[in-house]
Amino acid sequence: MLRFLVRRVIFGVVVLWIVATVVFAMYFIAPHDVARTLAGRQANAETVAAIRHNLGLDRPILSQYGSFLWKALHGNLGYSYSNSESVTSLIGHGLPVTVSLVVGGALLWLVLGVTTGVLAATRPRSVVDRTTTGFALFFYSMPTFLLGEVLLLLLFFRLHLVGIDWFPGAGFVPFSENPLQWARYLILPWLTIALVTAATYIRLTRGSMLEVMGEDYIRTARAKGLRKRRVIYRHGLRAAITPVLTQFGIDVGTLLGGAIVTENVFGLPGLGQLVISSLAKQDLPTVIGLVLLASAFVVVANIIVDILYSVLDARVRLS
Amino acid sequence: MSLLEVDDLHVSFSTPDGVLRAVRGISFAVDPGETLGIVGESGSGKSVSTQTIVGLTQGARISGTARFEGKDLLTMSESELRTVRGAEIAMIFQDPLSSLHPHYRVGWQIVEMIRAHEAVSKKEARKRAVELLGLVGIPSPSQRVDDFPHQFSGGMRQRAMIAMALALNPKLLIADEPTTALDVTVQAQIMALIKRLQKEFGTAVIMITHDLGIIADIADRVMVMYAGKPMEYTDKRTLYHQPHHPYTEGLIGSLPQQGGRGSPLKSIPGLPPSLLRVPKGCPFHPRCVYAMDRCAGEEPPMRQVSGGLDHRSACWLPPEAVGTTTDIVVTRQELARQGRSSAQEESA
Ligand SMILES: Nc1ncnc2c1ncn2[C@@H]1O[C@H](COP(=O)(O)OP(=O)(O)O)[C@@H](O)[C@H]1O
Ligand SMILES: [Mg+2]
Numbered sequence: 176m177l178r179f180l181v182r183r184v185i186f187g188v189v190v191l192w193i194v195a196t197v198v199f200a201m202y203f204i205a206p207h208d209v210a211r212t213l214a215g216r217q218a219n220a221e222t223v224a225a226i227r228h229n230l231g232l233d234r235p236i237l238s239q240y241g242s243f244l245w246k247a248l249h250g251n252l253g254y255s256y257s258n259s260e261s262v263t264s265l266i267g268h269g270l271p272v273t274v275s276l277v278v279g280g281a282l283l284w285l286v287l288g289v290t291t292g293v294l295a296a297t298r299p300r301s302v303v304d305r306t307t308t309g310f311a312l313f314f315y316s317m318p319t320f321l322l323g324e325v326l327l328l329l330l331f332f333r334l335h336l337v338g339i340d341w342f343p344g345a346g347f348v349p350f351s352e353n354p355l356q357w358a359r360y361l362i363l364p365w366l367t368i369a370l371v372t373a374a375t376y377i378r379l380t381r382g383s384m385l386e387v388m389g390e391d392y393i394r395t396a397r398a399k400g401l402r403k404r405r406v407i408y409r410h411g412l413r414a415a416i417t418p419v420l421t422q423f424g425i426d427v428g429t430l431l432g433g434a435i436v437t438e439n440v441f442g443l444p445g446l447g448q449l450v451i452s453s454l455a456k457q458d459l460p461t462v463i464g465l466v467l468l469a470s471a472f473v474v475v476a477n478i479i480v481d482i483l484y485s486v487l488d489a490r491v492r493l494s
Numbered sequence: 495m496s497l498l499e500v501d502d503l504h505v506s507f508s509t510p511d512g513v514l515r516a517v518r519g520i521s522f523a524v525d526p527g528e529t530l531g532i533v534g535e536s537g538s539g540k541s542v543s544t545q546t547i548v549g550l551t552q553g554a555r556i557s558g559t560a561r562f563e564g565k566d567l568l569t570m571s572e573s574e575l576r577t578v579r580g581a582e583i584a585m586i587f588q589d590p591l592s593s594l595h596p597h598y599r600v601g602w603q604i605v606e607m608i609r610a611h612e613a614v615s616k617k618e619a620r621k622r623a624v625e626l627l628g629l630v631g632i633p634s635p636s637q638r639v640d641d642f643p644h645q646f647s648g649g650m651r652q653r654a655m656i657a658m659a660l661a662l663n664p665k666l667l668i669a670d671e672p673t674t675a676l677d678v679t680v681q682a683q684i685m686a687l688i689k690r691l692q693k694e695f696g697t698a699v700i701m702i703t704h705d706l707g708i709i710a711d712i713a714d715r716v717m718v719m720y721a722g723k724p725m726e727y728t729d730k731r732t733l734y735h736q737p738h739h740p741y742t743e744g745l746i747g748s749l750p751q752q753g754g755r756g757s758p759l760k761s762i763p764g765l766p767p768s769l770l771r772v773p774k775g776c777p778f779h780p781r782c783v784y785a786m787d788r789c790a791g792e793e794p795p796m797r798q799v800s801g802g803l804d805h806r807s808a809c810w811l812p813p814e815a816v817g818t819t820t821d822i823v824v825t826r827q828e829l830a831r832q833g834r835s836s837a838q839e840e841s842a
Contacts, residue, residue: 391592397550399607399658400580403572413597489642490596 176485176492183481187474192244194470198463199243203236212457213256252464257456262464265449269433272347272445276437277430279361280368285423287369288376289416295377296384297407307377315374323367323440330363345442364441368434372426379422383415390414417487421480428476432469495564496523497665497698498547498583503558505539505546505722514769516542518722519558521796522715524666529692529699531713531730533706533745535766539722540702544668548583549575562666581611584659588671590651594643600627601639604658611662626657630687649680656687663695670702685711706745710734718742721767721777724796728805736801736816739809740782740826743818776809784826786810786833 210227211218227233231242246253252262291311295304314322331344342363348356387393388411396410433447446465453461485492505517517539524530532540545551547560547567560567562583567575587593595603604623608614614622620639627635630653643651652672659667669688673681689712692699701712709716709730716733718726718741726739737743744762764781767773773780779789788810799807801816810833815826 391587391589392595394545394550395585395587395593395655396595398548398579398585399610400576400578401606401610402576410595414595488597490644493642493645 253460283369292380311374424480531709534719732802738807784830
């Protein structure tokens, strides 16, 4: 088991290294000469050359590659071309916002998806099942930005017009500053992310539960004279939850790199917004830093999922 | 009074292909401490009928009665039934690996059973779980109690299931093909264990099997089932020595030791009918070597035949036509021929 995990970690490191190499190559296939762009239109050849030298762009590629990897390994992702700030500190500003958004939204969709999925699975083809499946499909097929805008229109704008300001339209308050305001500003974004994603979890939970509830050990649990709730949750859900949590880990890992659409709709200054603005400004170091970070999240999420899998399943853990 | 009395039990499922009539009117009784064998080929409704009795069949249309100590289990409330399940009537199943929860330790699963019915501390329940595992022959039970099911061998898993089933000293144990999934040597051990514990605790047993050999080992009375119906119902001796129903005869004929050395195993030719479209008349007639014209048109009821005191069979052969000796078989064939030709004369 331990050997398996070590293998997974090594594999993760290799993936990150490949990603780093690919993004490093972006410097050279970038559509513009970076130094020239930075120098401005009026600059003469010497200025451009000076900038190029400053950025180290005149050194041999391999040496540039080496120092890029070395610095990245130490958390130094260089300086933003457009802001006079290090990429690390830009990310440092955006990360708490994205983490707040994703963690809250994820917990919401997990609880929503799993409880509804269990409910639907234990009464297949019932009214509850059909209604929840219908709702789930409705939100599932709705684009995130549209749902976000609709929520804004109904819960922010309409209420605002009649003088009720429960849900702010945009912005972010750090948790450390005021937890209540933090939550208040995040409710609509959380809802948006959760409603759009919950459908996947309802379907996943429902399918997994339907399969598990037909297993022999569920029949045993019922033959033991256990209460229905206990059979469903302690025996059924316990076995059915594994694929759900696997998906959960991967989804959270992916979103942590930046929930672009939701952040945009609700004006949340997170990593997703940073992705958009740095792309627009062709701020290559920032883009590269964000890509590396997002990949790291996915790789780490995968490793966590593997660990979780073995924690949840004794057959994997003890083999 | 019988411990369990089942009367005219019917169970049907609605499936996409139509109504599947899995159990079509079975009746039997089990006395305290007694063993009833239910035997029949796979798909004859053995599991469905016993699981229906304890309320484990879902989405089925059920009719009839199943009185346990006088109270009808089929009309009991769910919470009332729950106090019977596990505590009064326990079950073990065919595949002990899939019947134990893969994510919980064996001891935990036994403790859960005890604590579902008795207000005892976890520590006390665990102590009993260890004792039970020892009782069913698990070596070093105080360590194995913390194993997961997959760490047990097949035979040990079934032993653990038996330990769990007997944890609350139930009055009735329903064993649904408990040895089918096990190696032959292990099969004998498990049967010996069930017999030993039954004697020790005075538990009544319903032993379900498709193997008449197992019935010979343990049963007092036997019900032979076919296509959701009882074919023959009698005590074990009568069943082996004075069978009436040709289906029973076929099952006896397919027992390995009956063929003797060198002679090949005879199995009954053909397959059981689909329960979606059961043939008219006797359900066994398409496979029956004695089939008469009447068999295809009219379904024989369970009626008294002459093999033993309480010997019933659902076959149109005369009530006296019991036994497996060559004489009897010849007589039956003669009778069957008459049954066929008389109809031909009538139609001519
Ligand atoms: N839940 C169910 N829905 C539909 N058909 C079922 C269901 N359970 C059992 N059956 C059918 O009922 C018949 C009898 O099954 P079963 O009692 O398991 O047979 P046995 O235990 O004698 O091998 C089979 O044809 C089986 O396919
Ligand atoms: Mg069966």
